[in-house]
Amino acid sequence: MIQTVLFDLDGTIVDTNELIVQSFLHSLDGETPEPLSRELIIPNMGRPLVEQMTFFTGQTEAEAIEALIKKYRTFNLSKHDELVKEFPNVRIVMEKLHAAGYKIGIVTSKIRQTTLMGLKLCGLDTFISTIVTVEDVKEAKPHPEGIFAALKELGSTPDQAIMVGDSHYDIEAAKNAGVTAVGVTWSWKGRSYLEEYSPDYLIDDMFDLLPIVGLTSDVDAG
Numbered sequence: 187m188i189q190t191v192l193f194d195l196d197g198t199i200v201d202t203n204e205l206i207v208q209s210f211l212h213s214l215d216g217e218t219p220e221p222l223s224r225e226l227i228i229p230n231m232g233r234p235l236v237e238q239m240t241f242f243t244g245q246t247e248a249e250a251i252e253a254l255i256k257k258y259r260t261f262n263l264s265k266h267d268e269l270v271k272e273f274p275n276v277r278i279v280m281e282k283l284h285a286a287g288y289k290i291g292i293v294t295s296k297i298r299q300t301t302l303m304g305l306k307l308c309g310l311d312t313f314i315s316t317i318v319t320v321e322d323v324k325e326a327k328p329h330p331e332g333i334f335a336a337l338k339e340l341g342s343t344p345d346q347a348i349m350v351g352d353s354h355y356d357i358e359a360a361k362n363a364g365v366t367a368v369g370v371t372w373s374w375k376g377r378s379y380l381e382e383y384s385p386d387y388l389i390d391d392m393f394d395l396l397p398i399v400g401l402t403s404d405v406d407a408g
Contacts, residue, residue, distance in 0.1 A: 188366070188399040190342040191283055192333060194351035195294040197231060199276045199392075200304040203374050205262060205269040206231055210242070213258035217243050228374050232353035234295045234326045262300065272308035273372060275392040284313040286401060291316040291336040293349065293359070295326050316340055328358035333365060348386075350395065357383040368398065 196202045207227050214222050222242060230238055239254045240246065283290055290313050294301055298319045305311040316339040318332045325331045337347055349360035352373035357380065360367035369385035370392075371377045380388060387398055396402065 188288075188346060188348055190289040190291065190337065190340055190347040191395070191399060192291045192293050192336055192347060192349045192365070194232075194327075194349075194353070194356045195292055195296055195301055195304060197352035197373055198350060198356070198370055199273060199280075199310065200308055201271050201273050202269070202304060203231070205265055208265065208269070209258050209262040210238075212261045213254055214239075214242055217245075217254060219244060229379075231374070232295060232327070232351075232355045234320050237326075259297075259300075263303075266300065266303055267307055270304055270307055272310065273392065277309055279392045279395055280310055280313040282396065282401065283399070288399065289315050289340040289342060291318070291340055293318045293327070293332040293336050295320045295355070297321055327355040328362060330359055330363035333359055333363040337363075337365075348399065350389075352380075354380070354383040357385045360385075366398075368395065 193199050196206065207224050210227050211222060230241060235255055235258065236251055239251050245251055280290060292301065292314055296319055298317065298321055301317060301319050305314060316336050318336045320326050322335060323331045333349060337343065344364035348366040348368050349356060350368040350370065351357060352370050353375060357367045357369055367385040368387045368389060369380040371380065371388055371390050373380060377388065389395055
């Protein structure tokens with residue numbers, strides 16, 4: 187019986203897609219072997235920032251990577267509230283889950299500062315009981331460490347939990363942790379991309395999550 191719902195943040199409940207793309211384009215302008223494109227950025231969204239900077243630039247020197255990350259985060263913070271919004275029906279569904287007594291957690295490859303900013307901006311922070319960020323783990327998704335940490339904090343077990351995400355990192359992390367994997371088709375990566383990783387469920391709308399956890403989906407959206 188599902189008692190705990192874990193969510194990825196970016197691209198799943200909070201629409202930071204355009205912010206992320208613009209932050210990469212800004213911070214990596216002139217820093218990559220070939221000009222960076224949206225088409226290259228999108229498939230790599232969901233990985234820790236240090237991994238992405240290394241991948242895009244081929245740079246391995248820690249100081250150089252840290253400088254790029256600093257440039258990325260400065261731009262990202264300056265544009266955050268302008269470009270970020272929640273996905274449709276996320277707040278309604280989270281409110282219903284929370285009211286019904288489900289434990290809600292976030293497992294993200296973002297840092298805590300911008301995770302909290304996004305949740306607060308979108309009015310989702312009051313529903314969340316635990317947050318596990320990239321700063322809280324040694325191994326990021328698809329390693330299950332973050333999911334296990336969230337479950338421990340919430341007093342839950344894998345068989346009682348689901349993980350909802352927009353990338354294969356989320357799906358693989360869920361499977362590695364032994365929790366039910368739910369993919370969201372509003373991912374910029376697309377339905378066919380997610381289908382390749384065989385999630386237990388694919389949902390087209392956040393309302394579709396409710397029957398998966400055992401709640402009625404006839405929610406009054408007004």
